[in-house]
Amino acid sequence: MRCQRRIAAGILRGEWHYEGFVVTDxxxxxxxxxxxxxxxxxxDMIMSGYHTRYKIPDQIYQNVVKSYSGQPHTVSLDQLRxxxxxxxxxxxxxxxxxxxxxxxxxxxxxxxxLEVMTTQLxxxxxxxxxxxxxxxxxxxxxxxxxxxxxxxIAAAGDPLPASLSLHxxxxxxxxxxxxxxxxxxLLVRVEDDRGNMATKPLELEVANQxxxxxDQENDETTKAAPLPxxxxxxxxxxxxxxxxxxxxxxxSRRITASGGTVxxxxxxxxxxxxxxPKGLTFQDGLISGKPEPGTAGVYAIVVRAxxxxxxxxxxxxxxxxxxxx
Numbered sequence: 029m030r031c032q033r034r035i036a037a038g039i040l041r042g043e044w045h046y047e048g049f050v051v052t053d054x055x056x057x058x059x060x061x062x063x064x065x066x067x068x069x070x071x072d073m074i075m076s077g078y079h080t081r082y083k084i085p086d087q088i089y090q091n092v093v094k095s096y097s098g099q100p101h102t103v104s105l106d107q108l109r110x111x112x113x114x115x116x117x118x119x120x121x122x123x124x125x126x127x128x129x130x131x132x133x134x135x136x137x138x139x140x141x142l143e144v145m146t147t148q149l150x151x152x153x154x155x156x157x158x159x160x161x162x163x164x165x166x167x168x169x170x171x172x173x174x175x176x177x178x179x180x181i182a183a184a185g186d187p188l189p190a191s192l193s194l195h196x197x198x199x200x201x202x203x204x205x206x207x208x209x210x211x212x213x214l215l216v217r218v219e220d221d222r223g224n225m226a227t228k229p230l231e232l233e234v235a236n237q238x239x240x241x242x243d244q245e246n247d248e249t250t251k252a253a254p255l256p257x258x259x260x261x262x263x264x265x266x267x268x269x270x271x272x273x274x275x276x277x278x279x280s281r282r283i284t285a286s287g288g289t290v291x292x293x294x295x296x297x298x299x300x301x302x303x304x305p306k307g308l309t310f311q312d313g314l315i316s317g318k319p320e321p322g323t324a325g326v327y328a329i330v331v332r333a334x335x336x337x338x339x340x341x342x343x344x345x346x347x348x349x350x351x352x353x
Contacts, residue, residue, distance in 0.1 A: 330345070
């Protein structure tokens with residue numbers, strides 16, 4: 029579900045005393061403004077979907093870092109611990125956690141066999157950083173007690189194209205070149221810090237964006253929900269930039285958005301940040317005016333850009349507006 033805090037915390041848990049966990053729809057993250065917003069509202073698990081190109085863990089991590097540095101933020105580490113507790117509570121006290129005699133059966137929740145859990149790799153697109161398509165495409169499970177998994181490409185399979193790299197943590201990065209187009213039959217290897225090892229064959233396709241979209245349009249299974257070309261919604265200046273203004277002097281700075289699935293955006297000042305000092309106004313992404321005397325200081329403002337149409341996705345950036353004498 030896509031939830032509101034009033035419903036998830038107030039009604040579901042407060043009035044109905046629900047003790048399980050709340051999960052989004054598969055692919056729901058394509059329709060929400062920010063992962064941290066959804067976690068704070070009461071969703072305990074985000075089902076990102078196969079085609080998402082956003083780094084959900086990174087967004088949440090950066091939000092928590094902001095909370096420690098006093099910057100505008102949405103979700104705290106304590107709230108994330110609460111979400112994790114809801115999931116673990118459901119697992120540990122579910123019917124499957126007990127054996128036929130009613131005794132707690134922890135062994136049901138321990139996967140001793142080390143294995144690569146990934147079943148399909150998203151296609152790599154020529155000219156696009158693979159990390160924007162899928163942040164961590166290769167994951168493993170098992171080998172209870174191990175502290176670390178390290179991934180690599182086994183020599184028995186095809187090597188990755190020269191433009192792509194598989195990191196030890198399962199991340200694939202790099203920008204494929206036109207000459208890399210084709211299918212690669214990889215043999216992915218995972219090894220834990222206890223010496224256990226497992227492999228799994230996975231196919232990676234490197235395709236041209238236009239050809240990939242054309243294939244999807246011709247595929248009867250995807251005609252009902254064509255995949256939009258998503259370039260990632262970004263603001264300029266980028267997050268954490270400093271804007272400088274001077275008392276009684278004309279100031280003008282425009283905030284612009286790019287990427288996403290559309291070309292048109294609306295802009296608002298988020299209530300998460302400070303109000304603008306007297307003398308400055310905000311309209312359609314433009315901050316302009318002359319700061320009035322007595323308004324010198326540092327203002328932490330937050331600008332939100334929202335798609336007009338498309339997936340109606342939004343993105344925020346925080347700025348330090350420094351007004352000097």
